[in-house]
C-alpha cells in the first residue's frame with residue numbers, strides 16, 4: 071500500500087510552472103474588431119489585402135475531404151514545393167506551424183537556463199517569449215534610427231550567447247539591414263552562436279542591397295533562415311512557416327518538434343501557394359504601388375513615417391493631448407480602421423498600419439487627415455477619388 075506523502079515544507083500547495091514562465095508577458099495579437107462599426111478594415115496584423123492564391127484555396131478545400139487521415143509527418147509535399155521554388159535541397163528544410171513554431175523550436179533546442187539570446191530593442195516580440203519559455207535570458211541590443219545596429223548586437227554577445235535573432239526587415243519598424251551588414255554581423259559571431267534570420271517580409275522588399283540570407287544559411291554552419299506563408303501568401307489562418315539551415319540544425323529541430331506539427335490542409339494549400347508565382351507578383355505589385363503612396367500621404371499630414379520596405383508603415387504621433395497615438399487609434403477605430411498599437415515594442419507614440427486595399431488605404435489617410443485637423447470621428451469622410 072502506498073503511503074500518503076506529506077508535502078515537504080518546501081513544496082508549493084499547487085503545481086507551479088518552471089521559474090520564469092509567469093514572468094512572460096503573453097503576446098497580444100492585433101485587434102480584429104471595431105465595436106459598433108459596420109465595415110471593418112483590419113490593418114493590424116500585416117495580412118495581405120490580396121488574399122491567398124485561388125489554387126491554395128482549392129487545395130485547402132480538397133484536403134477537407136480526408137480529415138480522418140493523419141498528415142504526412144515529414145511534410146514532404148510542402149518541403150518539395152518550397153525547395154523547387156527556391157532551388158533548394160528539401161532535406162535542408164523544416165516546416166512549422168507558422169514561423170512562430172520555428173522560432174520556438176530554435177529556442178527549445180539551443181537555449182536553456184544560463185544561456186542568452188540577443189535581439190534588437192524593437193525586434194519581433196516572439197524572440198523574447200520563445201527565449202524566456204525555453205528558460206533562456208534575453209539580451210537586448212540598442213537600435214539606431216529604429217534600425218538594427220550590428221555593432222550594438224555584437225557588443226551584446228558573451229560566452230553565454232547561444233542564439234542571435236534578427237528580423238530582416240523588422241516588424242514593427244519596417245526597416246532592414248543591407249546584406250553586407252548581415253554578413254558583418256555573422257562574421258563577428260563566434261561559430262557556436264546560431265544566427266536566426268527571420269525574413270517574414272522578404273518578398274515585399276525592393277532593394278538591391280537586400281538578401282534574405284538563404285545563401286548564408288546554405289553555406290555557413292551556424293545560420294538559419296526562417297520564412298512564413300502568413301504574409302505575402304495570405305495563409306495566416308493555416309499557420310505555415312519554414313526554415314532552411316545546416317543539416318545539423320535541421321536535425322536538432324526535427325527531434326523536438328511534434329511528429330505531426332503540420333496539418334494536412336496547410337501542407338497542400340502551402341504547396342499550391344508557393345507554386346503560384348503570378349499571385350505573389352500581383353501582391354508585390356499592389357504593395358509597391360501603395361506603400362510609397364501611404365508614406366507620402368501620411369507625411370503630408372505632418373506625421374513622421376519610418377521608411378518601410380515591408381507591407382506596413384510605422385506612423386509616429388506627437389505627445390500632445392488630442393494628437394497622441396492612442397487617441398488616433400481610438401479615432402480610426404470608430405471608422406472601422408483597425409491599426410496596431412506598438413507600446414509593447416517600446417514605441418508608445420506610434421501606430422503600425424498594414425498596407426491594405428485601395429479603399430482601406432484611402433479611408434485611413436482621410437481619417438488621419440480629419441484626426442490631425444481636430445474633426446470628430448463620427449463624420450465619415452468620403453474616400454478621395
Ligand SMILES: *Cc1c(COP(=O)(O)O)cnc(C)c1O
Nearest residue numbers: 168169170194237241270298300
Ligand atoms: C508575421 C511575422 C512572422 C510570421 O509569423 P507566423 O507565425 O508565420 O504567422 C514572423 N516573423 C516576423 C518578424 C513577423 O512579423
